[in-house]
Amino acid sequence: MPLEEDIDNLIRIIALKNSVEHEGKAQADAVIAKFIGSRPDKRSTIKTLIPEIRSIVQSINNMSLAEQTSMLEKLAPEQLVKKQAVESAPSLPPLEGAIMGQVVTRFPPEPNGYPHIGHAKAAIIDEEYARMYNGKLILRFDDTNPLKEKLEYYDAIREGLDWLGVKPDIVKNTSDDISLIQEYGRKLVELGGAYVCTCSQQTMHDLRAKGLPCECRKDQSEALSRLEKLFNGSYKQNEAIIRFKGDMADQNTAMRDPTLFRIIEGDHPKLGSKIRVWPTYDFAAPIEDSLDGVTHAMRTKEYELRNALYFAILDRLGLRKPMMIEFSRLEFEGIPVSKRKIKPLIENGLIKSWDDPRLPTLSAFRRRGFVPEAIRKFVISLGITLAETKPPFEALEAYNRKVIDPVSMRLFFVKDPVELHVEGARAMEVVLKNHPTDAALGSRKIQVSDRFYISSDDTNLNVGDEIRLIELYNVKITKIERKDGKVLSVSAMPSGSEIQQSMPKIQWVAKEDIFDLQVLTPKQLYIGEEYNTNSLEVVKGVTESFMSGLKHGTVVQFVRFGFCRIDSDGTAIFTHR
Ligand code: ATP
Numbered sequence: 001m002p003l004e005e006d007i008d009n010l011i012r013i014i015a016l017k018n019s020v021e022h023e024g025k026a027q028a029d030a031v032i033a034k035f036i037g038s039r040p041d042k043r044s045t046i047k048t049l050i051p052e053i054r055s056i057v058q059s060i061n062n063m064s065l066a067e068q069t070s071m072l073e074k075l076a077p078e079q080l081v082k083k084q085a086v087e088s089a090p091s092l093p094p095l096e097g098a099i100m101g102q103v104v105t106r107f108p109p110e111p112n113g114y115p116h117i118g119h120a121k122a123a124i125i126d127e128e129y130a131r132m133y134n135g136k137l138i139l140r141f142d143d144t145n146p147l148k149e150k151l152e153y154y155d156a157i158r159e160g161l162d163w164l165g166v167k168p169d170i171v172k173n174t175s176d177d178i179s180l181i182q183e184y185g186r187k188l189v190e191l192g193g194a195y196v197c198t199c200s201q202q203t204m205h206d207l208r209a210k211g212l213p214c215e216c217r218k219d220q221s222e223a224l225s226r227l228e229k230l231f232n233g234s235y236k237q238n239e240a241i242i243r244f245k246g247d248m249a250d251q252n253t254a255m256r257d258p259t260l261f262r263i264i265e266g267d268h269p270k271l272g273s274k275i276r277v278w279p280t281y282d283f284a285a286p287i288e289d290s291l292d293g294v295t296h297a298m299r300t301k302e303y304e305l306r307n308a309l310y311f312a313i314l315d316r317l318g319l320r321k322p323m324m325i326e327f328s329r330l331e332f333e334g335i336p337v338s339k340r341k342i343k344p345l346i347e348n349g350l351i352k353s354w355d356d357p358r359l360p361t362l363s364a365f366r367r368r369g370f371v372p373e374a375i376r377k378f379v380i381s382l383g384i385t386l387a388e389t390k391p392p393f394e395a396l397e398a399y400n401r402k403v404i405d406p407v408s409m410r411l412f413f414v415k416d417p418v419e420l421h422v423e424g425a426r427a428m429e430v431v432l433k434n435h436p437t438d439a440a441l442g443s444r445k446i447q448v449s450d451r452f453y454i455s456s457d458d459t460n461l462n463v464g465d466e467i468r469l470i471e472l473y474n475v476k477i478t479k480i481e482r483k484d485g486k487v488l489s490v491s492a493m494p495s496g497s498e499i500q501q502s503m504p505k506i507q508w509v510a511k512e513d514i515f516d517l518q519v520l521t522p523k524q525l526y527i528g529e530e531y532n533t534n535s536l537e538v539v540k541g542v543t544e545s546f547m548s549g550l551k552h553g554t555v556v557q558f559v560r561f562g563f564c565r566i567d568s569d570g571t572a573i574f575t576h577r
């Protein structure tokens with residue numbers, strides 16, 4: 001049986017990516033696992049797909065690496081962590097219909113949570129276009145639901161954007177215009193383009209499914225008196241709403257008389273409890289965009305069906321229409337890039353704070369040692385495509401590495417330390433450069449004796465092996481003490497200083513110079529649909545005492561381990577390799 005086109009496509013993309021990452025040979029098992037990860041809905045029927053997956057993998061393995069790369073480039077360019085792209089500055093394509101000096105864009109977050117990398121994508125694209133055309137960027141807090149919004153979140157969004165270096169020309173709240181928006185709502189009812197509906201949710205649900213109008217829509221004689229009642233407080237919450245007069249039988253379900261206003265009793269962070277009739281996003285967004293002079297309204301693709309409503313509202317009110325541009329939502333495999341998904345994790349206590357390093361929030365990226373410049377380049381490299389595939393997290397890491405590598409000190413960290421005794425080694429002071437090429441990063445002095453720590457990961461050794469202690473000397477293993485298969489200690493003797501290609505070259509810490517360090521290492525939060533209970537690994541080890549003099553917030557590169565940002569005394573957070 002031939003595969004559905006989207007499934008076939010997805011499998012090809014996964015297989016090509018796997019192959020390109022492994023010198024041109026994809027592994028069927030890895031491809032199957034990845035596929036289930038992206039399409040957990042297919043888990044139960046995976047058996048029927050396996051032969052197809054194997055045959056796709058085989059056909060791809062018959063291609064050359066160059067052919068595979070160019071095919072992946074065609075099918076899913078965002079999957080290629082392009083070396084030259086990381087090297088050069090990416091840029092966005094020209095904006096349709098843009099006139100120099102007249103472009104107005106806006107970034108409209110709802111202050112109902114902390115900003116994440118998806119918001120960074122939207123805000124950076126909005127800002128880049130405003131700058132490209134010498135125009136303006138509006139930051140508009142889309143705050144029309146008093147039950148969800150909090151001052152804390154407005155502040156968090158401002159802070160996140162500041163950190164990113166996104167500088168809006170105008171900052172406003174949708175709630176600033178609440179009276180005006182209500183006026184337009186009334187006007188729309190008066191014009192017969194909307195009506196006050198008192199039907200129950202169940203009634204509307206059933207009528208929608210049947211494609212039939214309700215009594216409130218049919219009988220307009222009371223529309224205006226109901227409108228008065230709505231605004232003078234005669235209705236309670238859920239007793240009446242304003243609906244757009246669309247078409248209950250429209251193919252596009254978003255046009256089946258959607259809600260434009262509802263009564264919400266609550267304390268709004270800016271307006272308190274004086275406003276009760278609140279517009280929905282569907283109504284407030286087009287009115288605000290139009291009145292704010294927005295020329296290019298950009299939003300994510302999931303709103304696609306609602307574009308018709310957006311323009312119909314402006315049409316009926318005779319308001320100017322901005323151009324609408326869509327791009328895909330940014331998602332990463334196993335990481336929820338959405339406040340809606342992050343908030344419950346925090347509310348359930350699975351995650352303690354919005355800056356937990358496993359989260360894709362801006363505060364978490366900052367805490368992990370990601371820099372704004374890298375996030376911006378990464379976002380621009382994604383462009384404004386509608387591609388459904390998730391970019392690899394490694395692409396973001398590659399941009400970040402490019403920025404932090406030249407400015408981070410190289411230090412030694414020894415995970416899960418095992419003692420190394422170098423018999424007969426003399427005590428001395430060694431001076432190590434903090435960076436191989438940048439002398440400005442200085443150097444450090446370390447007192448070494450005959451006792452060291454090396455990582456248990458590096459103790460897969462045999463007596464007689466020669467290893468290089470990086471930047472020090474070579475030693476020859478003389479004894480390995482083991483218990484229950486675990487190496488307890490290693491003895492060696494000095495064996496010269498000439499570096500041989502074949503020697504394992506490992507980092508070390510002098511026994512008299514240690515600083516205990518734990519490294520919080522974030523892993524994917526979800527494996528498929530399942531919360532990963534091991535998503536925050538704590539790696540314990542020792543580093544050099546030099547570390548104690550470094551400020552919190554400093555990013556260092558632990559040789560053969562990866563980049564880490566110092567979070568607090570004795571704790572660092574793993575950035576990436
Ligand atoms: P969330 O699920 O995080 O609440 P949202 O779309 O409801 O998402 P808003 O605060 O309303 O969040 O979003 C503000 C802007 O950011 C919108 O224009 C939205 O399209 C964009 N945006 C939100 N999430 C993403 C994402 N993951 N990728 C790209 N853009 C996003």
Ligand code: MG
Nearest residue numbers: 109110142281
């Ligand atoms: Mg929203």
